[in-house]
Amino acid sequence: MFDYNFKTDQFKYETLYEGIREDIINGHLKPDQKLPGRREMAANLHISITSVKKAYELLTDEGWLYVKEKSGYYIKKINYRMKPVKPFSIPAEDPKQEKAYEIDFKANQVSTRLFPFSQWSRCMRNALNYPTETLSQTVPWQGLYQLRASIAKYLYENRSMAVNPANIIIGAGTEYLYTRLLMILPENTVIAAGDTGTHTFASIARHLKIRFDKVPLEQQNMSPDQLAKDVTIAQLSPANLFPIGRAMPVDQRIAFFEWVNAKPGRYLIEDDYDSEFRYDGGYKKTMFSEDTQNKVIYMNTFSKTMIPSLRISYMILPDDLLETYEKNIGFYANSVSTFEQYALSEFMEEGYFQRHLDRLLTYYRKHRQNILTAIRNDKALMQKTRIEEYGAGTHFLLHIHTDKTEQQLIQSAEQSGMYLSFWHGSHKDHEQILVINYAAIPNEKIQQALKLLDDVITVM
């Protein structure tokens, strides 16, 4: 008993403390058993009385011992079933890996071939070499000022938007920012959005117990007349209505400005996702830049313009909401790594971002044309489909004349290693609407993809 192995790299009291604790846990010391007095224990173990005292006190403090006045230290009764840690092996590979598709029309894919990894690496390396003091400074809750300034500059030069960096909030993804935004809106908030492509935002609202009306987009359009009276927030994507890819007509923009200005407490959310990709020179102005009353909440992300592996999005708030945000939830630390904020700022300041965007736009325009031409030249396919496209985004629609259900098409595609994505919008009878997200389909796979698609539509 008590023949503990005192090591040189540990305080004596620690060894004694740990030894007694283990003996209690494994049952060598029994409940209500009396421990030797401090002097006796010290003499037996050839350690100081102070060490014994310290160990006994720590054990008492942590509840392993109790003290009887003028008697000494006793073992406490503990009903403690310890969970034995068995030898445990951790699989080196993820057992539930996502299926990879040969042909993947999934959304949120990006052509990563064009991404300038070497320039990005240079910016990251530079950021890592900043002085330690710089990197260890706490980033403001809105995000690094330098990055907010770079974004403001980009928006001014490319989108004619006059944005104060103080109104920009940087966050780990658009979903993150939507969650935060919903946390500062008043009790009576009711959101409305077109019934297409806003499933994530709708789910977030549902989880935060905020009403979210999905407005049917019959003429592929939404008008304020369709909103319920108590709606306070309308979410729009004027540059590029998902998944149709059509820009919002001017009269509709005006109607929404009239709606938002008609009653205090109303706001528009402009989700400008994918707006960088317009190929027809169409109306690119953001509603943010046309807003004279500070009523537009602007959202955008770097997921599609950079790579999805980077989780950096931003939101621009009107002054009043910014104030509420800071007051109510400014305690949340910024959610994006400081390194990557410095790196992205440099990437933008050096002009790499603009150059990458230009190349991406050229590539997508040509690639889109290639796929559209390939479909138009495919007589077999053209008999069964109709293209709908408005020169924007990284997708277009393909109406399929078929009596098959969406599920049937998805399943037979899956058997051929192809992932299909459908729009659940207002399709006609004997029709399904496929969303052709072509960003991740390389040129050399176009023919194969169309052949597979034709098979899936045709085969019984």
Added chain:
Amino acid sequence: MFDYNFKTDQFKYETLYEGIREDIINGHLKPDQKLPGRREMAANLHISITSVKKAYELLTDEGWLYVKEKSGYYIKKINYRMKPVKPFSIPAEDPKQEKAYEIDFKANQVSTRLFPFSQWSRCMRNALNYPTETLSQTVPWQGLYQLRASIAKYLYENRSMAVNPANIIIGAGTEYLYTRLLMILPENTVIAAGDTGTHTFASIARHLKIRFDKVPLEQQNMSPDQLAKDVTIAQLSPANLFPIGRAMPVDQRIAFFEWVNAKPGRYLIEDDYDSEFRYDGGYKKTMFSEDTQNKVIYMNTFSKTMIPSLRISYMILPDDLLETYEKNIGFYANSVSTFEQYALSEFMEEGYFQRHLDRLLTYYRKHRQNILTAIRNDKALMQKTRIEEYGAGTHFLLHIHTDKTEQQLIQSAEQSGMYLSFWHGSHKDHEQILVINYAAIPNEKIQQALKLLDDVITVM
């Protein structure tokens, strides 16, 4: 009129479209004015009829023109006050920079001097050199498998925790994970936690309209008897009760296990923040590792063990909650950059993390001792203060005998360039309790800090 400048790098229809649009916006073209016919316009401008047709159609589609059957295209009336974009300058420096303190006892500070930036850079560089396909793969919603496996291995080897990587969720900060967790708990959730140091969690719960009971920690302890009957979740930090720094006694742990197992739907949250820093060899076992019924939700972060600039935390969920999470909010993309997840995994696998932790622990232990000794040797200060410390964390408590209010002390400290942080716990009369967060106070500033502190307490 219509003397547009056709450039070689733009499609003709685009130039025409943009020109007419601008002329409508700036008022050169009036509402209801008729545009020249397509043939006439084409001839005047020496461009093809197809180009004019395309431009007119785009303008009509976007709402700038309307069509009269058998007559032609007319300018639509638009009540559109455009916001002119003025020349706009963006300040290079953040106008509202946070005040820097000469002596900063703020929490959440970390000694960044010891952080091995060069090893971290190496891991980041390696991650950036991974094949493009690897980096552009979508990370599962829980986070990169490799990193989850590295964390599981670390927890097994260092904390005797048998964790399946499938139960780990990686997120951009502990606040982020708390928000997500609160989104999957059932309607009747009521949370209880000690009334110290959980302000952020309480605020998140308030925003999500979940009741949060703050339990007074009178004996610097919390017992299940103090919880209201309808409480379903108790949040604990058994390794290190903030700000007292005391480990939770064993009988209290048992009491909480009995409480959680007594009724279905109850859980414990073990916030293991700062648990890596124990200097007295005290009881380090996590309640997670002692839990036999899968009732412990475990939280930890790399903010204090790495650097706060990295926003990486993790949460371990019991199987039933994991299933709910995946089903209900698995649609949220993972919030941490893929690069940094690869880099951190390598940093751990290479043993850099463990070595850094060891150095940090040695440094903090010694530094803590230096500050404690300096206070004890400062006779003037010792007459006005009392140290309370339990050998854990990166702070201890200093009870100040004073009749001044907290606000008075903070203000006079601020005038001397010192940031003070107080505990609003159960202090006695004529006393204020200072939280001495010493991580960011370098050795050479200790004497200066104590001198300033003495002045602040003494001066009228």
